[in-house]
Amino acid sequence: MNTNTEAIRAENLTKIFKTRRSEVVALENVNLSVKDGEFLCLLGPSGCGKSTLLRILAGLEKQTYGKVYLKAKNTEKPLTAVVFQGDSIFPWMKVIDNVEYGLRIRGVPARERREIALKYLKLMGLEKFADLYPPQLSGGMKQRINVARAFASDPEILLMDEPFGALDEQNRLILQQELLRIWEGSGKTTVFITHSIDEALLLGDRIVVMTAQPGRIKAILDVGMERPRDILSIKSSPKFVKLYREIWEYLREEVLKARNFTGSGGK
Amino acid sequence: MNAVEQKLNRSIKIEEISGDSDKSQKGSALFLKILSFLSPLFLLLIWEVLAKLNAIDVRLFSSPSRIFAALLPLISSGELLYHTLISAGRILLGFIAGAVPGVILGLSMGLFPPVRALLMPLVAVTFPIPKLAIMPLILIIFGLGETSKIFTIAIGVFYLVLINTMAGVLNIDPIYMDVARSFGANRIQFYTTVALPGALPMIFAGLKLGMGTALLLIVAAELSAARAGVGWMIWRAYDMFDIEKMFCALIVLAFLGYIFSYFLDFIEKVVIPWKNS
Numbered sequence: 188m189n190t191n192t193e194a195i196r197a198e199n200l201t202k203i204f205k206t207r208r209s210e211v212v213a214l215e216n217v218n219l220s221v222k223d224g225e226f227l228c229l230l231g232p233s234g235c236g237k238s239t240l241l242r243i244l245a246g247l248e249k250q251t252y253g254k255v256y257l258k259a260k261n262t263e264k265p266l267t268a269v270v271f272q273g274d275s276i277f278p279w280m281k282v283i284d285n286v287e288y289g290l291r292i293r294g295v296p297a298r299e300r301r302e303i304a305l306k307y308l309k310l311m312g313l314e315k316f317a318d319l320y321p322p323q324l325s326g327g328m329k330q331r332i333n334v335a336r337a338f339a340s341d342p343e344i345l346l347m348d349e350p351f352g353a354l355d356e357q358n359r360l361i362l363q364q365e366l367l368r369i370w371e372g373s374g375k376t377t378v379f380i381t382h383s384i385d386e387a388l389l390l391g392d393r394i395v396v397m398t399a400q401p402g403r404i405k406a407i408l409d410v411g412m413e414r415p416r417d418i419l420s421i422k423s424s425p426k427f428v429k430l431y432r433e434i435w436e437y438l439r440e441e442v443l444k445a446r447n448f449t450g451s452g453g454k
Numbered sequence: 455m456n457a458v459e460q461k462l463n464r465s466i467k468i469e470e471i472s473g474d475s476d477k478s479q480k481g482s483a484l485f486l487k488i489l490s491f492l493s494p495l496f497l498l499l500i501w502e503v504l505a506k507l508n509a510i511d512v513r514l515f516s517s518p519s520r521i522f523a524a525l526l527p528l529i530s531s532g533e534l535l536y537h538t539l540i541s542a543g544r545i546l547l548g549f550i551a552g553a554v555p556g557v558i559l560g561l562s563m564g565l566f567p568p569v570r571a572l573l574m575p576l577v578a579v580t581f582p583i584p585k586l587a588i589m590p591l592i593l594i595i596f597g598l599g600e601t602s603k604i605f606t607i608a609i610g611v612f613y614l615v616l617i618n619t620m621a622g623v624l625n626i627d628p629i630y631m632d633v634a635r636s637f638g639a640n641r642i643q644f645y646t647t648v649a650l651p652g653a654l655p656m657i658f659a660g661l662k663l664g665m666g667t668a669l670l671l672i673v674a675a676e677l678s679a680a681r682a683g684v685g686w687m688i689w690r691a692y693d694m695f696d697i698e699k700m701f702c703a704l705i706v707l708a709f710l711g712y713i714f715s716y717f718l719d720f721i722e723k724v725v726i727p728w729k730n731s
């Protein structure tokens with residue numbers, strides 16, 4: 188595993204949404220490089236274009252200008268898997284079938300994919316619910332299925348859009364720890380969107396802070412804390428506090444800017 | 455006023471307390487069942503009493519006991535069953551003949567914008583035409599035989615199923631399509647794992663509406679040029695001024711409607727296990 192090669196590169200990405208009445212510049216000139224096996228966190232004020240960037244990387248949205256390169260090491264595996272922001276679990280499939288979905292699409296034999304899916308359900312603490320339908324589950328449980336589904340498909344690149352946003356604090360802590368454990372064993376290149384500075388520092392190798400709309404890259408910070416990480420000891424380290432402050436300064440500026448922008452209806 | 459309020463408060467309290475335990479929840483469900491069983495019984499009773507008191511004209515409105523007396527020979531002679539089976543057969547055939555193309559076309563129109571663009575104007579223009587208004591035309595084209603009756607029912611069912619199915623596909627949350635796309639689903643996989651299951655609840659809503667229309671249309675279809683069927687019985691009873699027989703036929707129609715919707719509910723539970731499970 189050569190960690191110096193690039194897995195993702197975005198060059199001068201710009202995305203403009205045209206609606207009937209107006210144009211929204213969601214992303215403007217975003218340049219980004221993610222190393223192979225790196226865990227990259229994206230932070231930014233709401234509406235700054237994080238999801239849009241992720242959707243472009245996933246091939247679900249076409250950029251208006253610019254170029255995206257994703258590198259596949261192993262062509263057997265799917266290139267990307269997405270954990271979507273919000274509820275994206277199929278209500279018409281049992282929990283286990285939801286987790287199997289990516290494998291089923293790829294034509295993995297039934298027995299094998301059931302085994303894999305069960306493994307990830309167990310990791311998420313949901314094996315008891317395998318045969319239920321999602322409408323019977325809580326929002327937090329669905330979000331965990333969402334994560335399990337992406338992991339089970341074993342992609343080269345994981346794209347996660349606020350996967351723990353809907354969870355309560357306790358479950359979030361447990362799942363962050365769990366995610367760290369699974370991820371540190373997998374070496375998957377990961378782009379992870381979050382609203383939480385804590386979470387970004389806990390999980391990320393690097394953190395990208397984006398500006399308020401139009402989304403540009405404001406700063407990139409190296410977290411540089413050793414792995415495997417332990418959530419509690421990280422939170423009490425002086426480095427954590429220092430980085431937290433730095434990121435908060437960047438974000439505060441942007442959040443205030445976004446508020447003024449919408450507040451006065453102009454610049 | 456105060457007393458009433460107190461009573462209200464108390465009944466609310468009782469409900470709250472009883473709502474806690476599973477047992478009394480079952481008890482109150484039973485109570486509700488009994489209530490909904492009692493209301494028709496109560497209506498029949500009033501009807502009978504009014505008839506007995508001569509408060510209503512039994513020659514026009516008949517009475518439960520008279521209808522019951524007329525019903526027995528109709529059943530024992532097999533006459534009623536004969537007409538019922540004939541009508542049920544027509545409804546079933548017409549229903550299938552309308553629902554199957556309705557689902558297929560509705561799915562295609564929902565999934566493929568060109569198909570939608572092509573067919574939507576035709577559907578929009580022809581849908582509002584009352585199906586009864588085209589019955590004479592159907593009779594001229596298909597003659598007086600079975601085909602014209604089945605076709606009348608089929609056309610009524612077809613539109614309702616088609617429109618509901620298409621709406622079902624169009625209303626699927628786009629995030630599910632994104633999931634399918636992001637995992638690389640091809641067209642057929644998308645169709646079987648997202649479009650069809652996602653539209654099923656609406657398809658069933660359409661089927662149920664279609665069933666109601668089928669019952670409506672069978673009576674009209676059997677008015678003209680039929681020699682059997684429940685609808686024919688009604689029109690025949692009208693000619694003979696046989697009010698009791700007419701009511702017997704109405705009972706059969708209600709019964710048919712109940713059986714068919716029970717059947718549809720059953721299939722829905724099997725096919726859509728995720729809904730209110």
Ligand SMILES: Nc1ncnc2c1ncn2[C@@H]1O[C@H](COP(=O)(O)OP(=O)(O)OP(=O)(O)O)[C@@H](O)[C@H]1O
Nearest residue numbers: 204206211213232233234235236237238239240400
């Ligand atoms: N399909 C679309 N059509 C038009 N505008 C869109 C569309 N998708 C996103 N936008 C706009 O693009 C901007 C960025 O949206 P995006 O969802 O990427 O934000 P975000 O950073 O993910 O926000 P949040 O943190 O709240 O999820 C927003 O102003 C949004 O209104």
Ligand SMILES: [Mg+2]
Nearest residue numbers: 237238272348
């Ligand atoms: Mg978002």
